[in-house]
Amino acid sequence: MTAIPLAHVLMLASILFAIGFMGVIVRKNTLFMLMSLEVMLNAVGVAFIGAGSYWQQADGQVMFILILTLAAAEVAVGLALLIRLQHKYQSLDIDKLNSMQG
Amino acid sequence: MITNMMIQSILPQLIIAFGLVLSMLLIAWQRSQRMIQFLTLIIFIIALVANVPIFTIDAIQVTSLLKVDSYSAFTFMLIGLSGVVVTLLSGKYLRTQTEVHDEYYLLLQLVILGASILVVSDHFASLFLGFELLSIALVGLVGYIREDKYSVETGFKYLILSATASSFMLLGIAFIYSQTGDLSFVYHTGLVSGDLPQASVVLLVGSLLFFIGIAFKLSLVPFHFWTPDVYQGSSTPVTMILATISKVAMFTVLMKYWFSWLSYSEAGLFDHDIFMKLLSIIAMLSMVFGNSLALMQTNIKRLLGYSSIAHMGYILIILMVTSSQSINFAWQSALFYLAAYVLASLSIFTVLIVYSSQNSLAINKSSSTDDDITISDWNGLFWRNKTLACLVILSVLSLAGIPLTMGFIGKFYLLTVATQGELWWLIGALIIGSGIGLFYYLRIIFALFNTETSESSVSENNWKIELPVTNHLFIVVLAVVGLFFGIFPDMVTRLIGSL
Numbered sequence: 001m002t003a004i005p006l007a008h009v010l011m012l013a014s015i016l017f018a019i020g021f022m023g024v025i026v027r028k029n030t031l032f033m034l035m036s037l038e039v040m041l042n043a044v045g046v047a048f049i050g051a052g053s054y055w056q057q058a059d060g061q062v063m064f065i066l067i068l069t070l071a072a073a074e075v076a077v078g079l080a081l082l083i084r085l086q087h088k089y090q091s092l093d094i095d096k097l098n099s100m101q102g
Numbered sequence: 103m104i105t106n107m108m109i110q111s112i113l114p115q116l117i118i119a120f121g122l123v124l125s126m127l128l129i130a131w132q133r134s135q136r137m138i139q140f141l142t143l144i145i146f147i148i149a150l151v152a153n154v155p156i157f158t159i160d161a162i163q164v165t166s167l168l169k170v171d172s173y174s175a176f177t178f179m180l181i182g183l184s185g186v187v188v189t190l191l192s193g194k195y196l197r198t199q200t201e202v203h204d205e206y207y208l209l210l211q212l213v214i215l216g217a218s219i220l221v222v223s224d225h226f227a228s229l230f231l232g233f234e235l236l237s238i239a240l241v242g243l244v245g246y247i248r249e250d251k252y253s254v255e256t257g258f259k260y261l262i263l264s265a266t267a268s269s270f271m272l273l274g275i276a277f278i279y280s281q282t283g284d285l286s287f288v289y290h291t292g293l294v295s296g297d298l299p300q301a302s303v304v305l306l307v308g309s310l311l312f313f314i315g316i317a318f319k320l321s322l323v324p325f326h327f328w329t330p331d332v333y334q335g336s337s338t339p340v341t342m343i344l345a346t347i348s349k350v351a352m353f354t355v356l357m358k359y360w361f362s363w364l365s366y367s368e369a370g371l372f373d374h375d376i377f378m379k380l381l382s383i384i385a386m387l388s389m390v391f392g393n394s395l396a397l398m399q400t401n402i403k404r405l406l407g408y409s410s411i412a413h414m415g416y417i418l419i420i421l422m423v424t425s426s427q428s429i430n431f432a433w434q435s436a437l438f439y440l441a442a443y444v445l446a447s448l449s450i451f452t453v454l455i456v457y458s459s460q461n462s463l464a465i466n467k468s469s470s471t472d473d474d475i476t477i478s479d480w481n482g483l484f485w486r487n488k489t490l491a492c493l494v495i496l497s498v499l500s501l502a503g504i505p506l507t508m509g510f511i512g513k514f515y516l517l518t519v520a521t522q523g524e525l526w527w528l529i530g531a532l533i534i535g536s537g538i539g540l541f542y543y544l545r546i547i548f549a550l551f552n553t554e555t556s557e558s559s560v561s562e563n564n565w566k567i568e569l570p571v572t573n574h575l576f577i578v579v580l581a582v583v584g585l586f587f588g589i590f591p592d593m594v595t596r597l598i599g600s601l
Contacts, residue, residue: 006280010304017273024266033262040269044276051280059285063227067272070234074265077241081258084245088254097255100331 009050016043030085030092034078041071104165111162111170112222114149114178118215121145125211129204139193142207146189146214150182157601166286169224169358172601176437177221177354180444184346185214187448190576191455192339206246212239213343217351221358226275226285229355233271236348237264237319243343244336256335263318263328271315277308287362306377309363313381319352320414321407323387330399333407334474338458341403342451345410346444353417357436360421361429374424381421382528388415389535396542400476402454405542406447409501412535413443419516419532422523431522434598435515441594442500442508445587449497449580453490456577457483460567477545481552487567489574491550493581500584502543503536507588511595 020043023036045064052060082092089096109116125141153175161171188210196203216235223229241264245257279285281304314325321329333341392411399405417439423432458475484491500509513536520529569577587594 010277010280013273013276017269020269021266024262030258037262037265037269040266041272044269044272047273047276047280051276051283054280055283057283059227060279063230063275063279063285066227066230070230070238070268073234073238074261077238078261078265081245081254081261084248084254085258094258097258099252099255100334 003053004050006050006054009054010047013043013047013050016040016046019043028094030082030094033094034075034082037074037078038071041067041074107159107162108164111156111159112164112168113152114156114182115215115218115222117149117152118145118211118218121149122208122211122215125204125208129208133202133204135193135196135202135204138204138207139189142189142211143186145211146182146185149218150179150186153178153182157597163224164222167225167228168219168222170222173433173437174221174354174358176598176601177350177440178218180350180441181214181217181221181347184342184350184444184448185210187452188339188342188347191342191452194459194573195337195339195455203246206243209239209242209246210343213243213347217347220351221354223355224287224358226279226287229359230272230275232351232355233268233319236351237268240264240340240343240348243340244332246340247337250335250337252335256332259328259335260332267315267318267325269315270311270318274308274310274312274315277304277311281305281308287359309377310380312359313356316352316356317384320349320356321411322384322414322418323391323411324384326388326392326411329411330395330404330407333410334401334403338403338451338455341406342448342455345406345447345451349410349414350440350444353414353436353440357421357433361432364424364429378422378424381418382525385415385418385528386531388412388418389531390538393535393538393542397538399542400478402475402477402480402546405477405546406450409539409542410447412539413501415535416513416516416532417443419520419525419528422525422528423519424523428519428522432519433601434595435512435519437598437601438508438515438591438594439512441587442512445580445584446497446500446507446509449493449584450501452577452580453494453497456569456573457490457567460569477549480546480549482550484550485553487569489569489577489581490567493577493584494550495547496581496584496588498543498546500588502540508584508591508594510588511591 017040020036020039023039024033027033027036045067048060048063048067050060052058052063086092121141125138125145128138128141156170156175157172159172161169163169189207192206192210196206213236216232216237216239219228219232220236223232241257241261244260245253247253275285318325333344336344389412392408392415396405396408396412399408417436420432420436420439423429454475480494483494496507500507503509503513513532516532517529520532
């Protein structure tokens, strides 16, 4: 069994990250923006796991567990805000949030 | 092996963490806003007292995660003092609301805990934990007041942007880790993988991504779009946290990381010059854009948001120090500048909070808090209340960097650092930026003395602002402290120099 080169893992992680980032920028629906944020965080997780296995250390996996915790906390706050958004504007469109100018 | 010395050096963090648990128990026992506010205040003060002995000890490594030194003790002092001021003023602010606001103080303690972990972190894992404690608690605070017309909008914007920023930072950390095999800031020879020819490129990209994450939080120019909206939309005590605690903690950790990173570039593993060029471009853009965009603002909180962008641009000059001999001086300049910036920001936001709470009492609209204070609202403030106006003048002059204020000495330090490093372009941008800045800072001061007030909004009988004695005392103390350290800056420099 041949090991996967580190460079490939990093490339995969970068591509996933770019997809997630594009999602955050392009999407108008706030629910999809939160999902794209998850994609970004999981891309980082892939990079950490790959690097950890390259160095034969547990550090990468520990960081991944910390990232999972972060993702859960962030989504909890995000969904709470989402419900209030729906309640207030009857819509999840990010373009409704434009009352401040300048 | 954990020694007593180690426990003592992280005592402030431990006290705040313990205080959080106590506060939650208190909430379970009795929900009282006055009690939780008092407890929060006590916790911060005890943590500050426990912080005092750390000023004199040598740098001490507490496991591989944390490293406590006297610089971090000084920044913790700034953070703790801002925490005390925010706690005192939040009570004033939240009293105009009807609910019991226990959670607000819990979130505030979490923010302080995150910031205090950030300033002592010496490892990417502790940096990450501190960063996220700070950011997620701040998202909660930013969207805290539900009835406010901006709260959902501001909260959501801040959540999306800070989550994006932390993903960028994490990807950067993953890239760095993939090449060094070590998550701590300290440089270990021989750990960088030799078999990858592109190692230095990956390191460069990694540290760039990491810097982008921090730059979002410091609101440096290409990443500054959230700043004015979030400053305007969140309640004023929260804006105060954003402007002081979050900025100080982020900049301290950036400096800690950056100066240990210098050894990588000295070992030739990292292309230092490209990164330096990028940093100076970002610094110059922040100075010029931050100040020019502030010119067009009428809302005071938005204006302060743009001015904070410029200030973070100024302080970025310190990262241009490359020789390891001048690192000590760089730390001193950074600490002095941060102290001056924090004091001035605290003062001007205090005035904003006191003014708006007096105003809402006078016009009797206790249910809604309208934070849209524009410069023209302050027309003739000097004739309405002299103490408030004097504090505004003092802090605005300090932000502008006029002599006899701390801001002047801070700018002087930055110029010294810049001339030592022969960074002429940055000095040029600093001078141009300060020149533009003077224009809008002086506009605020002119408004204070303007006698043609628009008295339609304020009826004749409450035209004069009468402050309660405690408010008055608080404002006088802030003004005296600002003036004292402006006239005798060597009190602070001696403290910082002895670190």
